[in-house]
Amino acid sequence: MSTIDMVDYGQLPAVRIRSADGAQAIVTLYGAHLVSWQGADGAERLFCSAASRLDGSRAIRGGVPVIFPQFAERGTGMRHGFARVATWRVQESGAGFAVFALENSDLPAALAHAWPHAFALTLRVEVNGAALALALKVANTGADAFAFSAALHTYFLVGELARVRIGGVQEGALQIDDKFDHIYRGVDGAMTLAGGSATLRLAQSGFTDAVVWNPGALDAAALNDMQDAEYRRFVCIEPALIEPLTLAPGAAWRGAHTVSIEP
Ligand SMILES: O=P(O)(O)OC[C@H]1O[C@H](O)[C@H](O)[C@@H](O)[C@@H]1O
Numbered sequence: 001m002s003t004i005d006m007v008d009y010g011q012l013p014a015v016r017i018r019s020a021d022g023a024q025a026i027v028t029l030y031g032a033h034l035v036s037w038q039g040a041d042g043a044e045r046l047f048c049s050a051a052s053r054l055d056g057s058r059a060i061r062g063g064v065p066v067i068f069p070q071f072a073e074r075g076t077g078m079r080h081g082f083a084r085v086a087t088w089r090v091q092e093s094g095a096g097f098a099v100f101a102l103e104n105s106d107l108p109a110a111l112a113h114a115w116p117h118a119f120a121l122t123l124r125v126e127v128n129g130a131a132l133a134l135a136l137k138v139a140n141t142g143a144d145a146f147a148f149s150a151a152l153h154t155y156f157l158v159g160e161l162a163r164v165r166i167g168g169v170q171e172g173a174l175q176i177d178d179k180f181d182h183i184y185r186g187v188d189g190a191m192t193l194a195g196g197s198a199t200l201r202l203a204q205s206g207f208t209d210a211v212v213w214n215p216g217a218l219d220a221a222a223l224n225d226m227q228d229a230e231y232r233r234f235v236c237i238e239p240a241l242i243e244p245l246t247l248a249p250g251a252a253w254r255g256a257h258t259v260s261i262e263p
Contacts, residue, residue, distance in 0.1 A: 004093045009035055010054020019096030023127035030056050032088040032100035032123045035063040039261045040129040043197045047157040047234035049226045059084040061225040062155045069148035071242055082111045097126035118142030130261040139252040151240035152257050157196055161232040164195035179216025183242055185209050199262040206255030207239035
């Protein structure tokens with residue numbers, strides 16, 4: 001069986017993508033937010049907070065938020081941009097994949113007003129046995145250039161934060177035990193994440209940077225959409241394009257993120 005169907009995720013309509021070999025992903029239309037990914041082994045690989053709102057009133061805490069057109073507070077617009085709080089459409093689907101789309105004309109007036117550019121975003125989500133492939137495309141469909149940043153703010157589920165080892169971002173493995181927030185610039189090779197139920201191999205293209213983030217105990221306690229102890233259950237490794245890129249009219253940019261489960 002290889003199909004997509006509509007399911008509810010909390011109060012949010014979502015698309016479930018299944019591959020013939022038993023992998024599956026769930027993506028809410030709110031944010032084109034990948035909230036669950038399981039390889040054919042049936043193990044969940046993404047963290048989603050039990051305290052997250054799932055009603056469209058604020059961004060989902062976990063999964064893979066799509067960050068566009070600004071990263072964090074590096075800009076004058078909404079923190080981490082509006083893509084994660086906008087409602088996307090299903091543009092296409094097939095064996096083990098779906099493509100989600102968002103254009104400026106889909107935005108509520110207030111958001112469209114605050115970022116008055118003509119754009120077309122697509123996010124392609126594909127799963128098969130032991131791999132997840134995400135591809136974000138940003139196209140300038142207007143008559144004027146615009147600048148944007150983007151990221152796929154992936155929350156990986158781990159067994160215990162202190163046992164996590166991240167390879168490929170620095171000399172030797174990176175270990176984290178509490179608050180950590182760092183942008184690694186010019187990341188081009190593969191990264192690895194050990195500390196979940198299997199080692200994951202991460203690769204990215206188009207995205208020039210990788211952000212590694214965990215709020216740590218104090219900041220997690222201050223977040224009202226995360227339970228206090230949950231910070232020990234995830235690490236964010238985010239393919240990112242931090243420095244704003246200027247896109248000419250008619251031009252497009254593509255960023256890809258693939259995650260493979262090591263046997
Ligand atoms: O709470 P959010 O708006 O989802 O942001 C969560 C985090 O995102 C990124 O990883 C940033 O580097 C962090 O500084 C930020 O705290």
